[in-house]
Amino acid sequence: MNSSLTFQLDGATIPFADGQTVMQAALAAGHYIPHLCYHPEFKPHGSCKLCTVKVNGRTTASCTMPAEAGLNVESEIEELNALRRTLVQMLFAEGNHFCPSCEKSGNCLLQALGYDLEVHSAGFRHLFPDRPLDASHPDILLDFNRCILCELCVRASGEVDGKNVFALSGRGITKHLIVNAESGLLKDTNIALSDKAMQVCPVGVILKKRVGFSVPIGERRYDQRPISAQALDDAPRQSDAGGSCAACEGTP
């Protein structure tokens, strides 16, 4: 790594390698920037906007912003965290996220972000969309109520599994996750439990059936350490820029 390639993040000097984004360089250097649709194994998507930072005074998504020498990046400031809280509130309001009875609780990225950003109220009137489950597959359950449209499953199924099981349909507030089958049902696809698409859902949409609450409280992913610490563990380190993905490990 060229030692002259650095930028400033909240007053800290962050080294980076050619081709890295601000997000990648920050995580690799041990600095957390809140994010949701970013995943270290996939090409940055830039859709959730949780990772928005100020670069030289202008807001931009840090997961898609190429790192450049001399940038002045601001992230951990109340102005941005207030906007991030609002984004999380909107995601909660748009879907049906009932954490108390959701088996993803404790392992959910959205919930963990809510705690980390101190989202203490709903903020918006809930839309309570009507989204029936797809329980047609013998081993896999789809609970569309919790989808945040991050497209990680779409990307994983297409780019890694080569199956294109998932896609997004519709626009704006009607945008929703669909299954690529004539019937629209998961049972009519060739998805398998071993697929990458089964491992990447940050919320409780794509679930292995009959796992439920088998992991006790206290042993779930975010019970012991907040997402800000977990994300740093998950991120490829500077010496490991190719990146294994701890985020995909250990999640039931």
Added chain:
Amino acid sequence: MSSDLETAAHPETLRRVAIDPVTRVEGHGKVTLLLDENDHVQQVRLHIVEFRGFEKFIQGRPYWEAPVMVQRLCGICPVSHHLAASKAMDMIVGATLTPTAEKVRRLMHYGQILQSHALHFFHLCSPDLLFGFDSDVAKRNIVGIAAAYPEIAKQGVLLRKFGQEVIRITAGKRIHGTGSIPGGVNKNVSIEERDYLLKDVEQIVAWSQASVGIARQLYEQNLDLYDNFGRFKAHTLNMVRADGALDLYHGGLRARDMKGKTLFDHYDYSHYWKEIFEDVKPWSYMKFPFLRRLGPEQGWYRVGPLSRVTQCDFIPTPLAEEQRREFMAFNGGSAAGATLGFHWARMIEMLHAAEVIRDLLHDADLQGNDLVSKGERQARGVGVIEAPRGTLIHHYKVDDNDQIIRCNLIVSTTHNNQAMNEAIRQVARQYLDGRKLTEGLLNHIEVAIRAFDPCLSCATHALGKMPLEVELLDAAGERVDLLARSSIG
């Protein structure tokens, strides 16, 4: 047996008095009284006006979610719903529980019994029982108890705390944990966790034993009042172990009529609907369960500690069994049929729970690692448990996609619906008939309701006060008198 005070012949000519809200199972209820021109009571009804909807919105959800979702019915005894749903799901997955799973669940359940009974007796009812039903309202609360009887108040708090700790260790959280799952549990009890509970358990047993003494002493000191307050005859329903012992986690159903004749015994609850059915009445959202063989008019019954302690053949722990024998023999058995006998029976159960917890903590199966089992998948699951307030029934049907398509819940307070109505009718006859309303008289109605420990008292009683409003209207519907009390006094 519907009471003669259930429906007045000509309500349009009567004056209406409403206690609204009395609050309900974490919601609201009300009591209405119709009085004639001479202030004689003609109609008394306990209305439960809540609508919960869990049976509907659980439909479509995966079956493994039920034990965690439906426990949100209640913040006081969620463990009961958690375990009743889990038992139903055990049937769905065809499981026979491993020793570790069953014992961890039993520990969780008896922790629940301990904390709930302690909460009810010390926090909710002791102000009535120690100060008097119409004592100074400013002191008739747990703060007043703490000032006048600091040691009793402290023991009540610590008994409840211990029960909550048992729940935390077995379920993961003190309220709304996830420990019980279809076919078993998701954790055992570690040596460290066991030792943490063991260091206090002997004290808990001792305090529980002393609590039975307090309940007995109160009864003895006010024998005429306790024997006759809101007294009525009722059939009983409860669960017993195969040998007839008190068992709050599992067993068969036992029903006896008000003369003590056994109607059915050791009945397999997986077909409960053949013996128990639910009636509806236009004036309450709460159903009226009844024994089919006796019909809706005659078949209502009483559940809970009074039924369990009086109808079991014995209690399988020595200290509680000794107390049960004394309870049954007391004054020719008068406490066994008394509404206020509930409190004494409840404390005997709390002592039993403390003994069971102590015994389980010495059982090495708690540290086992064989936590879950499964067998042949079934479409229907029924789980029954003896919750702190009485028999609790969960019934589910699950389709081939693992989604719940039907759910029926008969909770303890529902079983006691008609019985609570009977109790307040008796109190109305005994204390309100022909008299001017006072706060103290109003509280007599609440005392009768509280004896059953319905969730409706738990939900609002944290400061020892139910929010109440009693309105006295004349024949033309004009307000003559109003007594109001908010939840903050």
